[in-house]
Amino acid sequence: MIMNRKVEKGFEVLIRTCxxxxxxxxxxxxxxxxxxxxxxxxxSPIEEGYALxxxxxxxxxxxxxxxxxxxxxxxxxxxxxxxxxxxSIRIFSLDDLTEIFSEEETGKDLExxxxxxxxxxxxxxxxxxxxxxxxxxxxxxxxxxxxxxxxLSSFLxxxxxxxxxxxxxxxxxxxxxxxxxxxxxxAILMALPFGLAGAIYLAEIADKRIRNILKPLIELLxxxxxxxxxxxxxxxxxxxxxxxxGLAVGETALAGSIVLAIMALPTIITVSEDAIRTxxxxxxxxxxxxxxxxxxxxxxxxxxxxxxxxxxxIILGIGRAMGETMAVLMVTGNAAVMPHGLTHPIRTIPATxxxxxxxxxxxxxHFKALFALGCILFLITFVTNYLVDSFSAGxxxx
Amino acid sequence: MIQFPExxxxxxxxxxxxxxxxxxxxxxxxxxxxxxxxxxxxxxGIESISWEFLTAPPKEGxxxxxxxxxxxxxxxxxxxxxxxxxxxxxxxxIYVNEYSANGRVKRFIKMMTNNLAGVPSIVFGLFGxxxxxxxxxxxxxxxxxxxxLALLSxxxxxxxxxxxxxxxxYSFRNASYALGASKLYTIRKVVLPIAxxxxxxxxxxxxxxxxxxxxxxxxxxxxxFLPRLPQSVMDQCMALPxxxxxxxxxxxxxxxxxxxxxxxxxxxxxxxxxVNLLANLLRNHFARKVKMx
Numbered sequence: 001m002i003m004n005r006k007v008e009k010g011f012e013v014l015i016r017t018c019x020x021x022x023x024x025x026x027x028x029x030x031x032x033x034x035x036x037x038x039x040x041x042x043x044s045p046i047e048e049g050y051a052l053x054x055x056x057x058x059x060x061x062x063x064x065x066x067x068x069x070x071x072x073x074x075x076x077x078x079x080x081x082x083x084x085x086x087x088s089i090r091i092f093s094l095d096d097l098t099e100i101f102s103e104e105e106t107g108k109d110l111e112x113x114x115x116x117x118x119x120x121x122x123x124x125x126x127x128x129x130x131x132x133x134x135x136x137x138x139x140x141x142x143x144x145x146x147x148x149x150x151x152l153s154s155f156l157x158x159x160x161x162x163x164x165x166x167x168x169x170x171x172x173x174x175x176x177x178x179x180x181x182x183x184x185x186x187a188i189l190m191a192l193p194f195g196l197a198g199a200i201y202l203a204e205i206a207d208k209r210i211r212n213i214l215k216p217l218i219e220l221l222x223x224x225x226x227x228x229x230x231x232x233x234x235x236x237x238x239x240x241x242x243x244x245x246g247l248a249v250g251e252t253a254l255a256g257s258i259v260l261a262i263m264a265l266p267t268i269i270t271v272s273e274d275a276i277r278t279x280x281x282x283x284x285x286x287x288x289x290x291x292x293x294x295x296x297x298x299x300x301x302x303x304x305x306x307x308x309x310x311x312x313x314i315i316l317g318i319g320r321a322m323g324e325t326m327a328v329l330m331v332t333g334n335a336a337v338m339p340h341g342l343t344h345p346i347r348t349i350p351a352t353x354x355x356x357x358x359x360x361x362x363x364x365x366h367f368k369a370l371f372a373l374g375c376i377l378f379l380i381t382f383v384t385n386y387l388v389d390s391f392s393a394g395x396x397x398x
Numbered sequence: 399m400i401q402f403p404e405x406x407x408x409x410x411x412x413x414x415x416x417x418x419x420x421x422x423x424x425x426x427x428x429x430x431x432x433x434x435x436x437x438x439x440x441x442x443g444i445e446s447i448s449w450e451f452l453t454a455p456p457k458e459g460x461x462x463x464x465x466x467x468x469x470x471x472x473x474x475x476x477x478x479x480x481x482x483x484x485x486x487x488x489x490x491x492i493y494v495n496e497y498s499a500n501g502r503v504k505r506f507i508k509m510m511t512n513n514l515a516g517v518p519s520i521v522f523g524l525f526g527x528x529x530x531x532x533x534x535x536x537x538x539x540x541x542x543x544x545x546x547l548a549l550l551s552x553x554x555x556x557x558x559x560x561x562x563x564x565x566x567x568y569s570f571r572n573a574s575y576a577l578g579a580s581k582l583y584t585i586r587k588v589v590l591p592i593a594x595x596x597x598x599x600x601x602x603x604x605x606x607x608x609x610x611x612x613x614x615x616x617x618x619x620x621x622x623f624l625p626r627l628p629q630s631v632m633d634q635c636m637a638l639p640x641x642x643x644x645x646x647x648x649x650x651x652x653x654x655x656x657x658x659x660x661x662x663x664x665x666x667x668x669x670x671x672x673v674n675l676l677a678n679l680l681r682n683h684f685a686r687k688v689k690m691x
Contacts, residue, residue: 225610323518
């Protein structure tokens with residue numbers, strides 16, 4: 001049956017629309033990710049709805065998120081350490097206030113809390129009162145302690161990640177980024193000798209029959225879900241590392257690297273094998289004709305020729321490893337600290353998102369921070385793809 | 399194998415043998431690794447598999463019972479995500495291979511598809527949460543999860559469709575045009591039927607991928623535990639990979655939940671094995687068919 005011309009036209013429009021669908025999705029991902037992520041930069045790190053009040057005599061006005069966190073952790077004793085007078089720092093929460101003042105003074109519904117706070121800051125010049133902003137109906141005569149807004153550089157270079165610290169979360173993504181980079185690069189270093197050998201074997205050494213058996217097996221390796229790799233890592237590799245190296249916990253960067261190395265193998269093998277395989281056979285034959293052995297041909301001619309493709313495989317492998325979530329989440333111990341080495345727990349960016357998004361309140365600062373981490377991941381993807389493309393293009397222009 | 403001349407340099411010969419064996423052994427190590435993982439999961443998991451395991455819900459804080467709700471949830475996610483992704487993916491593949499002129503448009507679309515394929519699965523999760531769960535107000539539901547998974551599997555379907563269309567020889571198309579058939583008619587009646595087994599391979603591989611993905615459904619669909627099966631697409635569901643994650647990491651008694659975890663991992667591995675087997679059979683069938691014509 002031949003379709004009506006109009007129906008056919010309509011169908012072609014549908015096909016065209018579907019053709020552009022992935023582009024639309026990419027644009028939408030950028031839009032939604034960056035909308036939340038960018039609004040994170042410039043926000044105040046003080047938890048929404050809360051406020052910090054000082055005596056209006058206190059010259060300290062604005063502190064960074066790290067300083068406020070340290071202040072609440074008791075690392076500072078005197079305001080002079082933060083550029084104020086030499087009064088000692090004393091922190092009061094709402095509970096402290098209701099304990100100090102009688103119900104008569106605060107009022108039944110705490111409606112006179114502002115008066116009490118003023119009384120407190122007048123008598124104790126170094127007082128810092130941490131209450132709900134709405135609790136004080138008239139904050140005059142008090143000075144609000146402001147936190148420096150989050151900047152891009154504090155987000156990217158901050159060395160502490162404490163999103164749930166009260167009253168200010170500390171959002172430094174550097175430990176997460178370095179953790180991600182550490183496990184991914186180690187994974188590729190471990191996988192590379194095997195992957196490259198596998199690619200050479202499949203492309204140049206194995207005969208067709210063996211190749212036809214091995215190829216589907218390697219495909220199978222890439223088909224196993226990451227959560228299964230994570231589970232395998234958890235019940236086999238983690239205890240193995242713990243006992244073998246005599247560590248207190250086996251959930252370490254090393255465990256993550258090993259699991260990621262196994263997962264990266266198929267990518268490295270497939271892409272490098274492709275690069276070796278697509279070398280024109282004249283190149284191979286010219287080398288053999290000059291009396292080079294097959295091995296010399298592989299090492300001196302084919303590998304250099306395929307180097308851009310192999311570089312693409314390495315970059316793609318690192319890029320994929322950096323985005324891997326579940327397996328890493330299950331075996332790396334999830335300690336959001338600056339990485340100390342392979343035998344310590346670390347935490348990666350994707351694992352952080354997966355572990356914390358469930359707890360973060362929607363639209364809150366923590367939520368936005370996780371989207372900002374998502375933006376970093378997305379940019380990594382883009383850079384990876386760009387590099388892979390340019391390497392592959394380099395191969396073609398040869 | 400290369401033949402060495404009589405007076406071949408012994409050094410050259412031995413290094414070659416040495417390096418060939420190194421490559422061979424390293425490659426076999428990879429396969430060995432795969433077999434160890436498979437053997438480990440199958441041998442430990444097989445004890446947990448029973449009719450009850452597959453048909454009963456988890457009981458006693460996930461230390462007993464089975465995985466039926468997770469299995470059903472994964473089926474729902476597979477079905478709805480493929481319902482969306484397969485038609486769009488195939489049409490997009492047709493557009494890329496048959497319609498887009500070789501040039502900037504084609505390169506652009508391919509680049510975007512590549513970019514989408516490289517987006518980490520957790521970012522799909524974030525996106526699905528922002529768009530489907532919050533913006534479109536679907537809440538955490540089978541619908542939101544399936545749509546997220548659909549977007550994730552699009553690139554794979556598009557690529558396999560494109561590849562399979564590409565392998566259909568141009569003479570088929572020309573013959574059809576010569577008979578006066580329109581372009582769409584040619585695609586529908588000539589090109590697609592030949593390419594179809596390979597297009598289906600893409601669908602099967604996507605099913606494998608979707609059944610194992612955890613990160614995209616963490617915040618869009620997956621529930622820790624549900625006492626009953628989902629009633630509609632607006633309900634949350636349990637899912638196999640998330641279930642494995644939960645019982646492997648945060649069960650009430652990790653030692654007691656271990657058999658359950660092994661069993662769940664085995665079911666996931668079996669799905670992957672079946673998917674790969676089926677895809678390979680289809681692919682070989684397709685290769686023969688194309689060769690014959």
